[in-house]
Amino acid sequence: MSQFDKNACNEYNELSRRQVLGAGAFGLMSLAIPDWLPKVVLANDFVSNRDVIVQIYLRGGCDGLSVCVPYGDSALYTHRPNIAVAPPRRNGSRGTTSIDLDGFFALPGSLALLYEIFLNRGLAIVHATGSTDPSRSHFDAQRYMEVGKPQDASISTGWLGRHLATSQPMRSGAPLRGLGMSFGLQQTLAGGPLSVPVPDPSNFNIDGDSTTRAARRAWLSQQYANEQAMLQAAAINTQATIDLLGTIGFSTYTSSGTMAYPSTTMGNSLRMTAALIKADVGVEAIAIDMGGWDTHSNQGATTGTMANNMAQLGNALRAFYEDLVGQGRFGNVTTVIMSEFGRTVRENSSAGTDHGHGNVMLLMGGNVNGGLVHTNGWPGLSAANLYQGQDLAIKIDHRDVLAEVIANRLGNGANLGTILPNYTPTPRGIVL
């Protein structure tokens, strides 16, 4: 329960929330607040012992050996003569090609903007991790990771959805708790109460003649009142989301930090995420997808497809970091970045990589054990050490990391058995 909820009888906050929920029923526009803000006075006293969680899912199988390069394992360069990111020139060097992290791992130059966050201990990297599900199918691997249990086709709700379903709203009365920036709700959020897909939060309103808009909306609400449960919920959530998002000026929102958001898809997604967080309207779980990671051919190294993808991700994350720091909320937001599987250690004849197994996870936030690359012992890349002879082995079940996020940042350790069924996580000390 956040402190905000304890203070919910505070008249100021109560008024503010009603304004948001009532879509501007109170017209206090004279307050000296920037255009982008909802018609709500922001809580200076925003203090919560629960974080907002942002999940960024890298769809397609991101090549973890390029995201965090184990340059100290010389087998990498044997397996990948053309597409391995070159090692730093010497220990501790920060070059344009790669940046040494700890004498064994390096960040590629395309992720250079993450290095400051790492140095400031706001970024933790976990390596040789992932879902232990053996599938090399994108769709099975994603599914089992998102539902939170390998090889169980009977589960259709997501781990984050079940977290929401087993926890009180971070903010009581919030009209919306989970938001998937996608056309269909990510399976991660499936089963979550008040969770909706919103592909573009800055464009979410009813079209047509504005003078009949309210009447048309009211009519539709009546017609969807007794429909199949999911459709009925979609109609209710759609109406509430129109009201909620309409109060937030996404299009004019700018960072509170020193770095503008890049005008990329990921930059815009994180800019809107930051706007939602700053608006403090109770959205507590945001899922973002990024595609383009299925690099079967011409993956590239310092430049090329993979480097471009990483740069888009890293640059946007840095802007998000600066904004949250500027907002004073970096300690209230945990960002989890993962992918369905890593890629083959050996490059293929198309100068790409195929579907693999072990991978990397990134965690960003004020309470991650940052500035470290966490492994449970590097499994090694020599042929004898590879999973099924071709892939990086998994030494840390990704659910160990999620369990620390859930227990330590989302305040829901009591329901781990529901959120990550039939699994006893091993403490890793990655999220504090």
Next chain:
Amino acid sequence: MGITALTGAAAPAAGQSTAGLSGEDAVLYKLVQRITFGVNDEEFALARTLGFEKYLEYHLSFEQIDDSSVLAMISGFTTLSMEPYQYYALTDTGLPMRETAEAMLFRAVFSKRQLLERVVEFWTDHFNIDQNKASFHKAINDRDAIRTAAMTNFRNLLQKSATSPAMLIYLDNASSNASNGRSPNQNYARELMELHTLGVNGGYTQADVLAAAKALSGWTYYSSSADGVNRGKFRYNNALHDQTAKTILGVAFPANQGQNDGNRLLDILANHPSTIQFVCTKLFRYFLDYTPSQAALAPVMDAWVSSNGDIRTILGAILTRQNVMAAAPKYKRPLHLMVSGIRAVRATVTNFNTLRGTQLRLAGHIPYNWSPPNGYPDAYGYWVGLLLPRWNFGFRVTQTGSLAISGITSNVTSLVTGLTTANAIAQRINQLLFQGSLPAARVTALATYLGTGVPSAAKIRDAFGLALNLPEFQWV
């Protein structure tokens, strides 16, 4: 298959209703909904004239349906009849895909060969190709693989897909080189088994994927300007092929078989029991039911076996009277919803540019734009959450002027000419958009919105939009 007397409409189910229809009309309405891109007066009248079996046969024998009116609409799309090599010389290399998408939408809305168009949509997703990777090669794939083979035989369709440069580019087989022990690209081989044939639980292993990738190595296309008129066509390049002996799915492939390795692999996959189960289930799901029973599937799979994968025979086994009557409601995907809306309000169309660039984009259903290889989902849970772009489509396609969708012109007030009461107009809307199938309460609600007195043109347009946005219009 006998015609049994009906004691009422299809099984009642949430979502879709034929409350206002009785007996055979309810069955026919359901059939037309399932095999077309939307019921309209003309199509429903045809089904009533022909009856269930003859109407289905009419659509299965699509070659005999005169479709000259829609062909005239798309005759200006000159890239649709070009040879692949000509595409490379275009100044605007995006034109073939724009014309392909426009032509597809013209056909979906206006073609009389409606079942063919639904089948084409099915195979387009089954053999998904993202135009952002394959570029104009997808236009050739659409014409020469998907459309040409959609109603032929699965083995034939599989061959056309496998030799399609768009597929070889999209799933990277074009750049695979497994000669002299090099690592082949596994992408196409995996998705061929996982998504196109056996299914993810179809019984293959990682070793099978690797061996299949070797069998398919050398399947590429002529990509160089030096290839002249062959440019953009399939090429088997033996120099890239793994000539060693292989074992795939337990079958021994001897050494030095060249292109026949791949052909033999497709032979094995095309009529493998796992393929028959997987593809029959997907087809049944697409037309009739998200979760078909194994009992319902058994005759369909038998039809595949006895016809050696003849697609028309398989469709006939799916679309039986019994199966159609028993089919549970299915939620329209956005493109289906929008095409059916355009058909229902009898709009005229000059182009679909705005529909594609705005309404379909906001709904997440731009043609040929799904990035992963599994195709746009055919799943209620995926699409149900995002209602807003569906509602906004309904509110726009019924409007005029600046509120309308550019390129699409409806005149819904002309459809109720002479009617002056809310009730009469609501009844007419029910007839035009739902063939009279709406529950009475919905008709009353529409009349309530239209209000007292003679409804204004603006009210009438709103009412049409609201009717398209009713739950009943979201389902088939």
